[in-house]
Amino acid sequence: MLSDVNLLGPELVLLVVGGFLLIADLFLKDRRILMGATLAALLGSIIYSAVLLTEGHVGSQGFGGALVVDKFAIFFQILLAGAAMAAVLVSTETLQRTPSRRGEYLALILFSTAGLQLLAGSRDLIMVFIALELTSISQYILVGFHKDRWGSEGGLKYLLTGAVASAVLLYGMAILLGLTGSTNLSEIANYIAWQGAGKEEALMLAAVFLIAGFGFKAAVAPFQMWAPDAYTGAPTPIAAYLSVASKAAAFAILIRVFFEALGDDLLAEHWKTIFAVLATLSMFVGNFFAIRQNNIKRMLAYSSVAQAGTLMIGLAAISADRSELLGASGILFYLAGYTVTNLAAFTVIILIANHNGGSYDIRSYAGLGKRAPWLSFVLAFALISLIGLPPTAVFFGKIYLFETAVQSGLAWLAVVGAVNTLISAAYYLRPVKAMFIDTAEDEEGQPDVARPSNSVLATMGLVTAGVLVIGLHPGLLINAAEAAVAAIFS
């Protein structure tokens, strides 16, 4: 039992420090100490994951098979903790605005991250649900953190729709339990393999509910309606965090549940089609709505819907021989690339908003290339990566995912994805144009962009370097992603 707790280490570190922060907040007022503790916890979590990886714990299961430590889970634990670190590092301004609730904010980020990490390692539906609720409830509060009009609206919308999504998910899980008599993923898989024939309809019903529940977290159309409001209302670091971490964990659990429990050929052919349709829908809906946005946070919210659609190509692309591996590792690769890229974009947006009087209007970016050339360059680079142009991370992510589609005979889906790249270029280039090509109406009156703090600068440097390094030398990450998904398909 004690060794089981050991397997839970990466999450426990976060939960313990989070609890400590809630109390320490009462008497410790120094922002630096609180942030330092949070970062230390996240770093500790990453180190713990790395230790689990190197100390031969890979493949161990704990808590009666409810939790597994495999390379897949570790990949996500590290990715999620990394994303959370970036979100914390760029939260300086948010924390300054709300001095009395610093500990709360940081603790909630830790709880939410722990929940997401747990999700990646869950092999039992009950565990999945607990992890999901842990992360969701923390996020509802984080979204509404500013208690202003937009924050409350976003938070409430997220809460209400999230509650419905949870109910739907739970309903799907209940059907699955009723049919198979188990909540353990491998037992469900066994049941379907031996006795599933003839129960396809009922099983698919459960699968559809699960897709809806997880799709909500991933912000896939048609379950995306919370995203724009939540992103706009949330403190920007939280929007950044939601756009990458929530999505990553949602795809982790989608891969885990659908390949481990429902991966039987009996069902796979059906849900593959559902994913292909959702991917198409999500890409078109996300991109078309993004074109109409003037607020860059809303634009990125819709773009994240489109990106979720692109990711879903990987889920749709499973078929004969090795492309199963390819589809899933494509998702992991893309997620990592998308995470660094989106974090880079959001970091700059936060910095710009700090000096723009909190404006997220793309039109207010006019002439920024002159006033803050480096910031503008980083944002432009991130947006170019989001389009999928070289030499960036998402460029290879897209090639990789489209390859999986072609390889599994879904060339049409690759065409849809590629055409959506075109649509997305139309709006991703708008801020680039504003920054470098347009000139501000009142050039003199524009505030100078002050030098960002070291922590923000370091974050920006790291994630931007990440975008470039993955773009220039994708081999390393591809091999890591491949090793991670091999854990599921071995």
Next chain:
Amino acid sequence: MDPGFPVLSLLIFLPLLGALLIALLPGRHTPTQWLVQNTPGEAKDYPKWIALGISLGGLIIALVMFIIFDRSAAGFQFVDEFDWISAEAVGFNVKYAFGVDGLSMPLVLLTAFLSVVAVLVSWRVDLRTKEYFAWLLVLETSVLGVFTSLDLIFFFLFWELELIPMFLLISIWGSGNRNYSALKFVLYTVFGSAFMLVGFLALGVAADTFDFREIRADAIAAAFLPAPVIFAFILIAFSIKLPVVPLHTWLPDAHTDAPTAVSVILAGVLLKMGGYGILRLLFTLMPDVGADADLALAIIGTVSIVYGAIVTMRQTDLKRLIAYSSVSHMGFVLLGVSALGVTGMSGAAMQLVTHGLITGMLFVMFGLVYDRTHTRQIAEMTGLMHHIPLLGIGMVFAGLAGLGLPALAGFVAEITIFLGAFGSQTAAVSVALLGVLLAAGYILWALQRTFFGPRDEKWSHLPDANHWSEFTIIGALMALIVLLGVYPSIVMDLLEMGVEPIVTNLETVVSSAGSVGAGGG
């Protein structure tokens, strides 16, 4: 030819390094001022000197390669390669592989040369010079990368890389409706490359490698998409780039609103990427589909030639006129390719090179005239020959080369294409000849309206060519156009060498399919 030194990688990435150098040097100082840390000033000069040095360096490397290129050995030379991504388990293998053969060598040299021209013709640019020259060099890297990539993923990477510099160059330093034109250019290209990527992936997945030297016909036959579909997908991208009617509408806009140097690069080498791709990828990898598509290509080519020429005739804007003439001239490339023989294909390849020089020169001359007159409208210009005779001579020379005057480069390419295609595509050639006639018409008419005609004192204050950079460009371009006109084999031999394997391959396929022989050799 193996020099034992990654000379090709050096050539490709030298401009990129130059761009970085320009970008990283501080903006308000010359390097010397920066080093000794005194006198701050608005020195705008050094980026262009660095750009000139770098592009000249590239030209020298390309020239040396051209000279030591082994003209007796088929296949790729100066090959640099190593594994870049090897994910065996999932079958995603990408090679860093670059090389040149007879087909790409002249185009590489052309790119290096026109890049120098582009830098020189920008000598008077004074808006945000640092960024301008940096992006110009990035553009050179991306084009060189396209012409030398031996791996589909790298080909695609460089193909896309060119978008960002082009977008910014047109929309920041352009004129007129530049934002619209820049975005249109990007969207058209991305639309094409979307399909190209799917085609490439289908090829790569089927062959288990993206190195196109190793993609075999039987692998393509087993691809998830039927070969004609792959062919069509990739052809969409190349047709947009070339461009062919009706996918050409981005070109006049982009050209008209682009700064002179970008027009030169765009007409001179970017369009060539389309023609090069058709020969290098489509006909090398899928000769059977290509052989079936010959009539379609001939028809599209002819329509482009004639329609392009008619529309050119109607233009009132001199720069737009030159732009539209490109549409017509690029139609010849398709016509030459559709002949399916060595003569026609090497003519098509030659047309890529000569059109690069000639239209490059036309845009240079127009740019120099525009710098003085500040109008593009033909109606506003008249009798310029009286005031700026040197520029006038340059313009007339380029115009004559453009209409295919014998002893100049354009003639060689067009006559070769006609000779090559006459046997197999008689009807198309007969119609296309009309294009030549029209070309003579629109060029001479345009020259007559602008440079000849009554003297207009409005222009009497215009300075003639007076800067060393202008003389250098005009002289070098003239010399090359004459050289290729009177001694074409210096390039033609290489091009023939490059297309020979393609044609051999084609003939094997065609004869094994039992159909009638195609095109003379």
